[in-house]
Amino acid sequence: MPQITVNGHQIPWQEGMTVRDVLTAMNYTFRMLVIKIDGQLVKKQDWDSTLVPAGSDVSVIHLISGG
Amino acid sequence: MERLYTELFSGHDPNQLQAWQKAVVGIAGAGGLGSNIAIALTRAGIGKLIIADHDSVSTANLTRQQFFLEQVGLLKVDALKDNLLRISPYTSVATYPIRVTPVNLESIFAGADILLEAFDDAAEKEMLIETWQSLFPDKTIIAASGIAGVGKNHLLHTERSGMLYLVGDGVSELEPGISPVSARVAIVANLQANLCLELLLQEGSG
Numbered sequence: 001m002p003q004i005t006v007n008g009h010q011i012p013w014q015e016g017m018t019v020r021d022v023l024t025a026m027n028y029t030f031r032m033l034v035i036k037i038d039g040q041l042v043k044k045q046d047w048d049s050t051l052v053p054a055g056s057d058v059s060v061i062h063l064i065s066g067g
Numbered sequence: 068m069e070r071l072y073t074e075l076f077s078g079h080d081p082n083q084l085q086a087w088q089k090a091v092v093g094i095a096g097a098g099g100l101g102s103n104i105a106i107a108l109t110r111a112g113i114g115k116l117i118i119a120d121h122d123s124v125s126t127a128n129l130t131r132q133q134f135f136l137e138q139v140g141l142l143k144v145d146a147l148k149d150n151l152l153r154i155s156p157y158t159s160v161a162t163y164p165i166r167v168t169p170v171n172l173e174s175i176f177a178g179a180d181i182l183l184e185a186f187d188d189a190a191e192k193e194m195l196i197e198t199w200q201s202l203f204p205d206k207t208i209i210a211a212s213g214i215a216g217v218g219k220n221h222l223l224h225t226e227r228s229g230m231l232y233l234v235g236d237g238v239s240e241l242e243p244g245i246s247p248v249s250a251r252v253a254i255v256a257n258l259q260a261n262l263c264l265e266l267l268l269q270e271g272s273g
């Protein structure tokens with residue numbers, strides 16, 4: 001069964017899986033995130049339309065206020 | 068001036084100083100992170116800083132930002148530039164007293180070799196990282212996330228994803244109405260500056 005890696009965790013991949021689906025599957029609820037698939041930035045406006053390929057490495061970076 | 072230069076940097080490694088004098092570093096934000104970053108980079112001998120911040124110095128800023136009582140009310144970029152010039156005239160400082168947006172980011176920071184994210188607000192951090200990485204996918208950006216509170220030294224670390232580096236603990240949220248505390252914000256700022264100086268040496272040797 002194909003998988004993807006999200007922040008080092010393996011999760012099952014599904015046909016047609018979008019970036020938004022990955023966030024839902026991981027139960028990530030933070031609003032301010034930077035997301036990369038295999039090192040390539042995915043803009044926030046494209047999270048609903050961008051497909052996550054099987055076997056890809058997704059990093060979800062959580063941004064917290066303060067500075 | 069030549070004698071001052073020699074004396075000022077007499078303790079620097081000449082090769083490192085040469086790499087840093089050639090460098091242009093952007094700093095987005097001149098608050099707790101940005102003011103500390105700018106001072107560290109000026110003392111190291113970075114050739115040029117580009118600093119953008121639309122805000123003015125408030126009294127409450129003095130608890131953690133590198134300004135002084137008599138500078139309250141001044142634009143942060145102007146006050147910071149004055150303070151940097153009092154340390155060294157060998158870092159030129161370009162200031163932009165405006166809010167950085169996806170529209171103006173390129174015109175402000177296009178000349179920078181590396182960008183340091185030093186904003187307060189998470190949404191602005193996200194905007195800066197997204198815009199920079201879209202415009203300049205091959206240039207480094209060093210951001211900060213998770214700096215609130217005191218102690219927890221062991222949680223501070225750096226993560227990398229491609230050309231994005233993220234410094235902080237990644238978990239410490241600010242309590243409403245509570246600002247970051249001076250020591251920890253300065254540590255994170257200096258972790259960002261320290262990484263920036265290291266990466267500039269790698270570029271110089273490449």
